[in-house]
Amino acid sequence: MNQPSETHPWLIDPPPDNKPWTHLIARPTWVVVALVTTALVGLSLIQAVPSVWTAVAEPPPSRPAGEHPPAGILTSLPADARSCSGFYRPGPPRRVVFSIKEFGGVGDGRTSNTESFRRAVESLRRYGEEGGAQLNVPAGRWLTGSFNLTSNFTLYLEEGAVILGSQDPKEWPLIEPLPSYGRGRERPGARHISLIHGNGLSDVVITGNNGSIDGQGRVWWELWWNRTLEHTRGHLLELVNSSNILIYNVTFLNSPFWNVHPVYCRRQCCSKICYCSGTTSFPKH
Numbered sequence: 001m002n003q004p005s006e007t008h009p010w011l012i013d014p015p016p017d018n019k020p021w022t023h024l025i026a027r028p029t030w031v032v033v034a035l036v037t038t039a040l041v042g043l044s045l046i047q048a049v050p051s052v053w054t055a056v057a058e059p060p061p062s063r064p065a066g067e068h069p070p071a072g073i074l075t076s077l078p079a080d081a082r083s084c085s086g087f088y089r090p091g092p093p094r095r096v097v098f099s100i101k102e103f104g105g106v107g108d109g110r111t112s113n114t115e116s117f118r119r120a121v122e123s124l125r126r127y128g129e130e131g132g133a134q135l136n137v138p139a140g141r142w143l144t145g146s147f148n149l150t151s152n153f154t155l156y157l158e159e160g161a162v163i164l165g166s167q168d169p170k171e172w173p174l175i176e177p178l179p180s181y182g183r184g185r186e187r188p189g190a191r192h193i194s195l196i197h198g199n200g201l202s203d204v205v206i207t208g209n210n211g212s213i214d215g216q217g218r219v220w221w222e223l224w225w226n227r228t229l230e231h232t233r234g235h236l237l238e239l240v241n242s243s244n245i246l247i248y249n250v251t252f253l254n255s256p257f258w259n260v261h262p263v264y265c266r267r268q269c270c271s272k273i274c275y276c277s278g279t280t281s282f283p284k285h
């Protein structure tokens with residue numbers, strides 16, 4: 001069978017039915033030439049299509065603060081959030097600002113952005129110790145499953161931005177019930193995670209120009225009403241064991257369950273929030 005050859009111990013003998021290309025394997029110089037050529041072609045492609053690559057790669061770590069956000073996009077706290085002093089302790093502006101588009105996000109209302117949001121937060125987490133990060137969501141309809149937030153982090157919904165909750169229950173994975181309930185609130189066992197979730201965080205801001213977080217929750221209410229709901233529904237936003245939270249100038253719509261659920265949290269302030277709960281606009285049962 002395929003044994004290392006005697007003359008070139010790092011090479012595997014060609015398979016018995018000598019195909020023409022197997023000669024190449026016996027000639028290391030050809031292999032080197034081919035590899036170098038491939039690498040060069042690959043590199044030039046990367047140069048030629050940077051947008052494709054930045055979409056899947058980590059963001060450049062050394063981009064100066066404030067370089068990227070469009071004019072008028074805040075990286076620090078709105079001035080009239082002062083009413084929160086005592087509840088929320090404002091820090092300095094975030095050091096870096098990225099757009100969800102830089103993580104491959106597509107705001108067409110149909111493309112799933114779950115991986116984009118998760119990748120964005122995962123990449124921006126490392127700025128937590130280095131001045132914090134802001135993730136901007138531009139105008140558009142950004143369909144997504146559940147994603148987590150991180151510390152020293154601002155989620156900024158620009159004017160006309162709508163984060164749309166996926167209607168696929170699998171996009172709201174199951175997590176442990178809260179210790180204080182000991183079980184899912186509606187159904188025993190695990191419960192669906194919230195659309196936007198955080199656990200053990202500090203300094204989290206969710207704000208913008210009154211963009212919306214729309215859970216498209218009707219399907220979940222129907223599951224509840226027709227008694228086929230398997231696991232307790234998820235909230236739009238849940239923050240567990242977190243501190244220094246500001247939720248400001250955003251609208252929560254059509255939650256599958258509750259809109260905002262801070263639990264075991266300290267120093268939080270919710271201001272200028274519009275809750276347009278699906279529960280009241282849906283037909284009574």
Ligand SMILES: *[C@@H]1O[C@H](CO)[C@@H](O)[C@H](O)[C@H]1NC(C)=O
Pocket residue numbers: 091127128129130131151152203
């Ligand atoms: C958040 O930022 C502060 C400094 O402003 C830093 O002391 C802290 O460690 C950071 N927290 C995390 C979890 O990165």
Ligand SMILES: *[C@@H]1O[C@H](CO)[C@@H](O)[C@H](O)[C@H]1NC(C)=O
Pocket residue numbers: 118146147148175197198199
């Ligand atoms: C989000 O956080 C929850 C609870 O901390 C965890 O169970 C879940 O795996 C996290 N999800 C992702 C995508 O990291």
Ligand SMILES: *[C@@H]1O[C@H](CO)[C@@H](O)[C@H](O)[C@H]1NC(C)=O
Pocket residue numbers: 199200201202241
């Ligand atoms: C709450 O979060 C802090 C970090 O902020 C962590 O040290 C602590 O263990 C967490 N407590 C629980 C009960 O998870």
Ligand SMILES: *[C@@H]1O[C@H](CO)[C@@H](O)[C@H](O)[C@H]1NC(C)=O
Pocket residue numbers: 078079080159208209210249
């Ligand atoms: C809140 O959102 C509204 C609507 O876009 C905007 O006019 C206003 O400037 C925002 N307020 C702050 C403090 O950002």
Ligand SMILES: *[C@@H]1O[C@H](CO)[C@@H](O)[C@H](O)[C@H]1NC(C)=O
Pocket residue numbers: 210212251274
């Ligand atoms: C925010 O948006 C909601 C619904 O989109 C609207 O009802 C509310 O008046 C808006 N608030 C501000 C301050 O623009």
Ligand SMILES: *[C@@H]1O[C@H](CO)[C@@H](O)[C@H](O)[C@H]1NC(C)=O
Pocket residue numbers: 219220222223226228
């Ligand atoms: C219950 O509601 C869900 C969501 O609308 C629907 O898919 C399902 O068919 C309904 N089941 C029954 C038994 O009515």
